[in-house]
Amino acid sequence: MKNLYFASARSEDFSYQTSMVAKLENMLRKTDLSKYIDKDDYVAVKTHFGSEGGHRIVRPIFLRKVVEAIKAVGGKPFVTDTVRIEGLDYLETANIEGINHLSVGCPVVLADGVFGKNYLKVKAGKILGEISIASGIYDADAMIVVTHCKGHIQAGYGGAIKNLAMGAIPGHTREGNSERGRIHSIETQLEWDEEKCELCGDCVEICDHDALSMTDKIEIDHFKCHKCRRCVEVCENEALTLPITEDEFQMAMAEAAKAALNTFKPNKVVFINFIMEVMPHCDCHPHSDVPVINDQGILMGDDIVAIDMASLDLIEKSAPLPDSKAEKLDPKKGLLKELTGRDPYVHVLHAEKLGMGKSKYKILRID
Numbered sequence: 001m002k003n004l005y006f007a008s009a010r011s012e013d014f015s016y017q018t019s020m021v022a023k024l025e026n027m028l029r030k031t032d033l034s035k036y037i038d039k040d041d042y043v044a045v046k047t048h049f050g051s052e053g054g055h056r057i058v059r060p061i062f063l064r065k066v067v068e069a070i071k072a073v074g075g076k077p078f079v080t081d082t083v084r085i086e087g088l089d090y091l092e093t094a095n096i097e098g099i100n101h102l103s104v105g106c107p108v109v110l111a112d113g114v115f116g117k118n119y120l121k122v123k124a125g126k127i128l129g130e131i132s133i134a135s136g137i138y139d140a141d142a143m144i145v146v147t148h149c150k151g152h153i154q155a156g157y158g159g160a161i162k163n164l165a166m167g168a169i170p171g172h173t174r175e176g177n178s179e180r181g182r183i184h185s186i187e188t189q190l191e192w193d194e195e196k197c198e199l200c201g202d203c204v205e206i207c208d209h210d211a212l213s214m215t216d217k218i219e220i221d222h223f224k225c226h227k228c229r230r231c232v233e234v235c236e237n238e239a240l241t242l243p244i245t246e247d248e249f250q251m252a253m254a255e256a257a258k259a260a261l262n263t264f265k266p267n268k269v270v271f272i273n274f275i276m277e278v279m280p281h282c283d284c285h286p287h288s289d290v291p292v293i294n295d296q297g298i299l300m301g302d303d304i305v306a307i308d309m310a311s312l313d314l315i316e317k318s319a320p321l322p323d324s325k326a327e328k329l330d331p332k333k334g335l336l337k338e339l340t341g342r343d344p345y346v347h348v349l350h351a352e353k354l355g356m357g358k359s360k361y362k363i364l365r366i367d
């Protein structure tokens with residue numbers, strides 16, 4: 001049974017102490033980062049920089065508190081993510097979202113370098129064989145994984161495991177293959193149906209990776225494609241399909257996250273999950289829908305399985321919000337499963353099977 005600190009999102013009086021910011025400071029004190037971070041350790045604060053048009057990522061004010069707590073125990077923090085769109089454009093996305101050196105109080109860098117090509121190959125599991133890990137993660141001495149929890153169109157849920165599975169690896173290998181594409185769909189590729197396509201161009205416009213082009217037909221660059229399914233979702237004619245094996249994708253995700261964690265010595269990684277502004281989809285999308293449940297709060301602990309399981313349970317126990325995508329869903333059938341069509345527990349339980357942590361947890365409320 002793993003202990004997890006939990007701070008509720010409720011703030012019932014006018015004092016600073018009931019703010020989420022103060023509660024996060026309190027949790028960081030109770031967690032005692034000196035148990036995980038030695039003096040002069042380089043500490044990656046792994047978060048998601050978001051997407052232009054999306055705005056529900058973890059806000060800079062929270063990242064700053066994490067950075068201050070790392071500095072207080074003698075660590076050298078840097079806030080980081082891996083290249084998702086072109087490197088400098090992605091840093092500018094972070095800047096637009098308010099994440100920069102001035103706001104968070106430490107360097108904001110791309111873990112896989114400006115061009116997304118700084119990485120090392122490591123062993124992964126049975127499905128992936130091996131995977132590339134961004135050098136900024138690989139070489140860091142310690143890591144705080146700061147995650148905005150939400151739905152995900154392929155995994156049902158995007159939490160800490162997904163943050164590492166997709167975010168600790170580079171977009172592409174030097175040979176041009178999409179590493180994220182390999183996790184998203186091991187054996188299948190995006191397919192285009194000429195009969196159904198009316199050449200509206202919506203898919204080309206929504207692709208962040210320049211993998212689609214349109215002349216008198218849609219051409220797919222399979223090397224560039226991350227298999228993120230944005231184009232599949234946007235096509236109203238169902239002219240694009242990407243067959244997936246749900247379980248295999250989720251298991252591959254757990255393998256990739258494990259490979260990233262294996263680059264750290266034991267007891268060097270802490271996880272902070274924000275179960276706030278839980279949207280139906282992930283932060284890569286160029287828009288943010290309204291939350292499907294009320295804000296729940298923040299969880300913190302050193303077990304990636306326990307924290308994702310607890311986050312999922314909090315989401316699943318919550319009532320769907322009116323006027324949201326979940327409004328008419330029956331939560332008894334599983335909120336995220338109903339929303340996304342995927343069972344979100346598959347990858348979390350597979351992570352437990354891989355020995356990454358324990359799904360049983362105990363909540364220690366700090367407010």
Ligand code: SF4
Binds near residue numbers: 196197198199237
């Ligand atoms: S969004 Fe669909 S219909 Fe429009 S161009 Fe793309 S494949 Fe064709």
Ligand code: SF4
Binds near residue numbers: 190210212
């Ligand atoms: S799945 Fe579609 S939107 Fe995503 S990278 Fe591939 S072509 Fe682009």
